[in-house]
Each structure stands twice: as C-alpha cells, then as structure tokens.
Amino acid sequence: MGTESADSHIGHVDDLPVPQKIQITNITCDSFKISWHMDVSGRDRITHYFIDLNKREDKSSNKFKHMDVPTKLVAKAIPLPMTVRGHWFLSPRTEYTIAVQTATKKPDGEYAVSPWSEIIDFCTADYSSIHLQQLLQKAEAIAGRMLPFTIFYRNQEKEYFQQDRDTQSCRMLPSVKDNSGSHGSPISGKLEGIFFSCNTEFNTGKPPQDSPYGPYRFQIQARNLFNQNTNIYFGDFYCMYTSYHYVILVLAPNGSTGDVFCKGRLPVLDRSNNCFLTCTEEEDGSLSFHHAQDVILEVIYTEPLDLSLGTVTQISGHQLRSLSTLNAKKDPSCKICNISVGR
Numbered sequence: 001m002g003t004e005s006a007d008s009h010i011g012h013v014d015d016l017p018v019p020q021k022i023q024i025t026n027i028t029c030d031s032f033k034i035s036w037h038m039d040v041s042g043r044d045r046i047t048h049y050f051i052d053l054n055k056r057e058d059k060s061s062n063k064f065k066h067m068d069v070p071t072k073l074v075a076k077a078i079p080l081p082m083t084v085r086g087h088w089f090l091s092p093r094t095e096y097t098i099a100v101q102t103a104t105k106k107p108d109g110e111y112a113v114s115p116w117s118e119i120i121d122f123c124t125a126d127y128s129s130i131h132l133q134q135l136l137q138k139a140e141a142i143a144g145r146m147l148p149f150t151i152f153y154r155n156q157e158k159e160y161f162q163q164d165r166d167t168q169s170c171r172m173l174p175s176v177k178d179n180s181g182s183h184g185s186p187i188s189g190k191l192e193g194i195f196f197s198c199n200t201e202f203n204t205g206k207p208p209q210d211s212p213y214g215p216y217r218f219q220i221q222a223r224n225l226f227n228q229n230t231n232i233y234f235g236d237f238y239c240m241y242t243s244y245h246y247v248i249l250v251l252a253p254n255g256s257t258g259d260v261f262c263k264g265r266l267p268v269l270d271r272s273n274n275c276f277l278t279c280t281e282e283e284d285g286s287l288s289f290h291h292a293q294d295v296i297l298e299v300i301y302t303e304p305l306d307l308s309l310g311t312v313t314q315i316s317g318h319q320l321r322s323l324s325t326l327n328a329k330k331d332p333s334c335k336i337c338n339i340s341v342g343r
Contacts, residue, residue, distance in 0.1 A: 015041075015042055016042050016045065016046060016101075016102045016103065016104060016112065016113065016114035017038040017039040017040075017041060017042050017043055017046070017102055017114060018038070018039075018101075018102070018114045018115050018116075018117055019036035019037070019038060019049075019100040019101070019102060019114075019117040020036060020037045020038065020117065020118075021036060021037045022034065022035075022036045022098070022099075022100060022117055022118065022120045023035050023036065023081075024098070024120060024122040025081065026081075026083075027122060027123075027124060027125050028085075028124070028125050028128060029090070029091075029092035029093070029124050029125050029126060029127050029128065029131060029184045029341055030085060030089075030090045030091075030092070030124070030341040031083060031084060031085030031090065032083075032084055032085075032090075032122065032124070033081040033082065033083050033084070034051075034080070034081060034082055034084060034098070034100070035080040035081035035082070036080065036100060036117065038102065042102075045104045046077045046102045046103070046104060047076070047077055047103065047104050047105045048074045048075060048076055048077055048102075048103040048104070048105060048111065049074070049075045049076075049077055049082070049100055049101070049102060049103065050073070050074055050075075050100065050101035050102075050103055050111075050113060051073065051075055051084070051098065051099075051100050052098065052099050052100075052116075053084075053096055053097070053098045054096060054097050054098075055091075055094060055095070055096055056095040056096060056097050056121060074103065074111075077102075090124055091124065091183060091184075092124055092125065092126055092127055092182075092183050092184025092341065093123065093124060093125065093126055093183055093184055093188075094123065094124050094183070095121065095122070095123045096121070096122055096123070096124070097119050097120065097121055098119070098120050098122070099116045099117050099118065099119045099120070100116070100117045101113045101114050101115070101116055101117070102114045125184075126184050126185065126186040126265075127182070127184035127185060127186060127341070129264075129265075129267070131184065131339060131341055132186075132234065132266065132267055133267055134339045135182065135234075135236070135237045135337075135339055136234045136237070136267050138237060138336065138337060138339070139234070139237035139245075139247050139275070139276070139295065139337070140275040142245060142294055142295065142336060143247070143275040143276055143292035143293075143294055143295050144292055144293040144294025144295070145292075145293050145294075146278065146290035146291065146292060146293065147200060147202070147205070147290060147291055147292075147293050148205070148288065148289065148290050149198050149199075149200050149205075149222065149289050149290065149291050150221065150222055150289065151198070151207070151219045151220060151221055151222055152196040152197070152198050152219075152220050152222055152225050152226075152299065152301075153196065153197055153198070153207050153217050153218060153219045153220070154172075154194065154195060154196050154197070154213075154217065154218045155197075155211035155212075155213040155214050155215075155216065155217050155218075155315070156213055156214040156216055156218070157213075157214040157215070157216065158214070158215070158216050158314075160214065160216075161216055161218065161307065161312050170306060170307045170308060171304045171305060171306050171307065172194050172218070172304065172305045172307060173194075173304050174192035174193045174194055174258075174301075174302060174303065174304060175192060175193075175194070176189060176190070176191070176192050177189065177190070177191050177192070177193065177300065180238075180328040180329075181236040181238040181246070181248060181328070181330055182236050182237070182238050182330050183330065184341070185235060185236040185248075186265045186266065187235045187236065187248070187250065187265075187266070187300070188236075190261075191235075191250065191258065191261055191262075191300065191302070192257075192258070192302065193250065193258060193300035193301055193302045194300065194301045194302075194305060195298060195299070195300055196220075196225065196299045196300075196301055197296075197297065197298065197299065198222070198277065198289075198291050198297055198299060199291060199296055199297055200291070202293070207219075209315050209316050210315075211315060215314055215315055216312055216313070216314055216315070217312065217313055217314075217315050218307065218310050218311070218312050219310050219311050219312075219313070220305075220309055220310030221309075221310070222279075222287070222289045223287050223289075224309050224310075225251055225299075225301050225305075226251055226271075226277070226279045226287075226289065227279060227287060228271070228279075228281065228287075229253055229254050230251050230252065230253055230254065230271070230279070231251075231252050231253075231254055231259050231262070231268060231271070232249060232250070232251055232252075232268070232269045232271055232274070232277060232279075233249065233250040233252065233262045233266035233267065233268055233269065234247070234248075234249060234250075234266060234267045234268075234269055234276075235248035235249060235250050235266055235300065236248040237295075237337050238328075238330040238331075238337050239330065239331050239334050239336070239337050240328045240329065240330070240331060241331045244296055245294075245295050245296070245336065245337055246295065246296045246297075246298055247276055247292070247295045247296070247297055247298070248297075248298045248299075248300065249269075249276055249277055249297060249298070249299050249300070250262055250266060250299075250300045250302060251299055251300065251301045251302065252301075252302045252303075253302070253303055256302055256303055257302065257303075258302020258303065259302070261302075262302075275292060276291070276292045276295070276297060277289075277290070277291050277292070277297060277299065278290045
C-alpha cells in the first residue's frame, strides 16, 4: 500500500464522497482487507484515501483521538478491497478502530478531504501455521541436548490439591490457559489443560526443589501422560526479559477434545524425534523419556487427571515467585524468540 506524509498539506473539506458501510475481511495476525461503498458523485476526483487506525485499549471508551484531523498517512486510491499489511506493524489478537476519508490532491500539493466515515472495530487474528513454524524453528535453534527424565510434576499450594480431593472426586481438571507468552499464540485464553513441568537439575537428574507456584508437588510417572497414544504439539516460545526461554508443549491423547483443538492450529511434533520432549519405545517394550536441556518446558496435558495416579508431597526448596509465568508478558525486543509479525 503506497503511503506518504500528509502533515501540513490538508485543505478545506470538499464535496467528496464519504466512505460508507466499511467492511474488514481476510483478517490475519498482521494484515486485513478493507472496502467500502461510496456515492458516485465526486468519485472520479478521488486520488487518495486517508486511513486512521488505532488500538482500542479500553472497550468502554473510543480511542479515536482526532475526529476532525486526518491521519498523517495517506494511501493512493486503488481498486477496493485494499490490503493493509506491515505499515502499522499490526499486532496479533489486538482490537483496533479504523475510519476512512477520501481525498483529492490539488496542484499545489494540498489535499481536499471528505468527512470521516463511521468508526469500525475489528480484532486481528492469532498466529497462522506459517508464523508458528517460524517460532518453532527459533525454539529448535536453542533447545540444546536432551536429558533423561521419568516424571512430570506440578507445584501448587496445599489448598489446590485439597480442594480437588474434596470437590472433584480426587481429580485435577483442565482450566483455560492464561495470556502468558506470545500475544498471537492460538492456545492463550482458549485451550483447556493442566500445566506440568519435567525439567531436571543437571547435577542430580531430578526435579528442582525450588518452585514459583507453591510448596506442594504432584508427581506422576511420565508414561501416564506421554505414550504411544499421545500426540504432542508445539504451542509457544517466549522469554520474560530474562535469559531464560520457555517452550510450551501440548500433550493430547489421540482423539481427545484437546487433540481436536490442536489439529490444524498447532505444529504437530514427532513423538520420538523432536528437539524438546521425546517418548521412545525400547526393544523390551518400555518407554524412555528425554527433555531439552537449554529451555524451560511448560507442558499442557489436555485431559482431567486422577490424583491417585501420582503422589503429592511437600518440597523443601524456596518459593521463587519472580519466576512465575502467570500472565507473563513476552519480551518484544528479544531477537531469539520473536518473529516479524508482532509480539
């Protein structure tokens, strides 16, 4: 879309047609198409479109700041619908307002413009499969060598496990994932699951005794969550203004509700051959498990889970609250874990 600066080149409002019935279509995480209707009268004099696009930060109030002053950006008049991408560095899953004027450029370089159109709201989309593949490749580049492990674990406050025992028939139930990580990840606010960890300490080969989530730990043998009937998906890659990088993986039993959600939305990984988390069947029929050394894995298991399948014990380490990823915002300046289509 061709653009130029319109600062200080705006003339009086002329009798140009006002854009009506604006339509936003083909919305992606970083682009959209826009079209509208116009009266025939004056249409042949249109040389440019003025487009004002703003993030809507508060749903209760309109963030359109300058109703009487055209935006500083001008697009050459081309056949509609017109594709808008890149110029505003659109962010995924973000609400915007947009309004349009028609304009004609005068011989002296100034513009005559129509009144503003109505203001339209729309929201950009999640990362596409192409964008997730780019994020996956970046994560693979730093995953490091694989280390063996045998258990998945989940740390919480004592009340979490006690409440589940009392009210949910001794089961942990999936909950909707929060908005931590990449802003465009398709799983945030949508996928239901239970978070687990599997990272081990390099010197002991066991889970760390420290935790940002609580002093009580549920431990379960890895084979109960990850086996030949489990599909594994890549969900996200991010950091939180630190040197630590997190990879979110989804474990979904084949054909489950979570599996159906992930198919077509997330990159599927080879269960026994990927850079993050593997399950391999040995010659004797047993399963062996390995996790990446240089990233912190956050594993989402998509189905309810009986507490009787594991054990709950108190850990002895510190409560490192600063390492919690609850609703954590991704560092938009990190070159390791960001792609070019917004954060």
